[in-house]
Amino acid sequence: MGYAKCFDFFELLTTNGKVLMGMTTMQTLRRVVPFLWGNDWKLRVRLVFGLIFVAMSLFLNVSIPLVLRHAIAMLSTKQPWALVFVALLAYGTIWTLSQVMASFREIVLFRLLNRGARLLTGNLFKHLHTLSQRFHTEKSTGAIISALDRAQHALPDIFWGLFLMIGPTTAEIIISACVLWYLYGAVYGVLLLSILASYAAFSYFAITWSTKAQQEYNEIRKKTSARIVDSLINYETTKYFANHDYEFEQCDKLLAQEENAATQRWLRSEYVQIGQFILIGCGLILLTYLSGKMVFTNAQTVSDFVTINSYLLQFVLPLAYFGYTLRKAREGLIDLQHVFELLDQKPEIVDASGALDLWVNNPSIIFDHVTFAYDKRRIILDEVTFEVKSGQTVAFVGATGSGKTTIGRLLYRFYDITSGVIKIDNIDIKMVTQKSLQRMIGIIPQDTVLFNTTLLENIMYARPEASKEDLAKVVQMAQLKDLIERLPDGYLTMMGERGAKISGGERQRIGIARVLLKQPAIYIFDEATSALDTKTEKEIQKSLEEISQLKTTIIIAHRLSTVIHADNIIVLDKGKVAEQGTHEELIALDGMYARLWAQQSKVRKK
Structure with a gap:
């Protein structure tokens, strides 16, 4: 009392x-x-x-x-x-x-x-x-x-x-x-x-x-x-x-x-x-x-x-x-x-009661009639349905704002969908813990952001316990060896705020090495090589194709030349699936993809 x-x-x-701010x-x-x-x-x-x-x-x-x-x-x-x-x-x-x-x-x-x-x-x-x-x-x-x-x-x-x-x-x-x-x-x-x-x-x-x-x-x-x-x-x-x-x-x-x-x-x-x-x-x-x-x-x-x-x-x-x-x-x-x-702010995304810790080496991915909007007044994805089979590489192409990057965000479950269902290995991702789901996926975003610490710490952030051999391997695959040798402090070079001390292409290569070191079950390449020069892009593209041959992979791209090897190419238009198939099938279809291919081919020739 x-x-x-x-x-x-x-x-x-x-x-x-008196009550201040409700308390x-x-x-x-x-x-x-x-x-x-x-x-x-x-x-x-x-x-x-x-x-x-x-x-x-x-x-x-x-x-x-x-x-x-x-x-x-x-x-x-x-x-x-x-x-x-x-x-x-x-x-x-x-x-x-x-x-x-x-x-x-x-x-x-x-x-x-x-x-x-x-x-x-x-x-x-x-x-x-x-x-x-x-x-x-x-x-x-x-x-x-x-x-x-x-x-x-x-x-x-x-x-x-x-x-x-x-x-x-x-x-x-x-x-x-x-x-x-x-x-x-x-x-x-x-x-x-x-x-x-x-x-x-x-x-x-x-x-x-x-x-x-x-x-x-x-x-x-x-x-x-x-x-x-x-x-x-x-x-x-x-x-x-x-x-x-x-x-x-x-x-x-x-x-x-x-x-x-x-x-x-x-x-x-x-x-x-x-x-x-x-x-x-x-x-x-x-x-x-x-x-x-x-x-x-x-x-x-x-x-x-x-x-x-x-x-x-x-x-x-x-x-x-x-x-x-x-x-x-x-x-x-x-x-x-x-x-x-x-x-007191409540998380918008929470794990379901009894959610599973999931890990599958080569999982399948299913989007079943998925509708989503960041704002109810503007639909981003509208009844989108597709399947990525185990070990397949599926690419998404389309105009800016068609919903390509949103696919990756929803797969990570950064947002919950408005309707439909997203499954990994036939399990609704809402029934999987967010932590295990995010551990399964590795993304190379278009704009790689680094911590204001050393180059080494930025790469090892993906898996701090990784061995020196694993580190050397991903550095080689990401074409980083020459950069590290040129830097005065090598691996111990500070990257600056958000990686401001190095170029966009160098940041992207560090991002690639970081994701490769993570060794995820699913790869998402969101314009992963867009900031690289042509020679480096071809070399890294070859490395990415090699690792993605045995992994379930999603590629998001504007340049169609980077996705012709994909098992399936999905063309998005205004949040809907406009067409899908292999490169050859879509060219033969003579639709939106064929027109985009023709336009980009003319640019490449010029």
């Missing part, structure tokens, strides 16, 4: 108890607990000891004014020096111990908080990878990076603020009020509690007033971060169009909005803090006046005056920082609510 009321008090101080402070704090109370018993022990140190520090802080009162009373009444010395020594020792306990508290809890932040960030990172392709194409990269950054910093801000500052200080003030009530009558205890109640009531309304500015700042900061990341990712496009000034203007507009929002947020917070200082100051004046008058009329001793003022001064400083701490805690809560909002 007390635990819940403590949370309720924090909720009162931080967010006015109250109480709900947010409850969701944080598992990240601090995990499965590691050592961290649990740290948390327990940390809370013990908090309690010990609280007890010592409350005792300090009482010991000082006793020492001053002994000095005033000329007690034996030995007794006075013991009292003064006890005062200094208790103060020292209180500071040591506070430091031990932070030492013990520091790793716990960092582990909690690590677990929260890791969970968010892992969850983002489970979300569908649609989420990542629609969500801004900058906004996601901002959320990951907030996940690392919000948890410590909340814990240090609420549990190690606001909570203990509030408890100390209440205990001190009880002590003053007991020693000097109800008036002092009531006054001290009144100061706390007035402070809490003012904060209740004032922080609610300033919360809107914080939320507006967060939204603008998210937009600014997203725009900057997007601009930097597309820096090459900016150079192509000489639009540096335009990019700066767009960025500066958002930065100006962020500046204004940050200023409003800060001003409101400072106004709140000024009000809090005034309240504390009024309480200090009132209690000091009352105690001083009692000493002046001999109703109290000087030691009583010192005790009352010691309690006041001991808690005035923490109360003065309450505003800043509350602001940081509130910001942390809002940031965490953004994080949990992402964690």
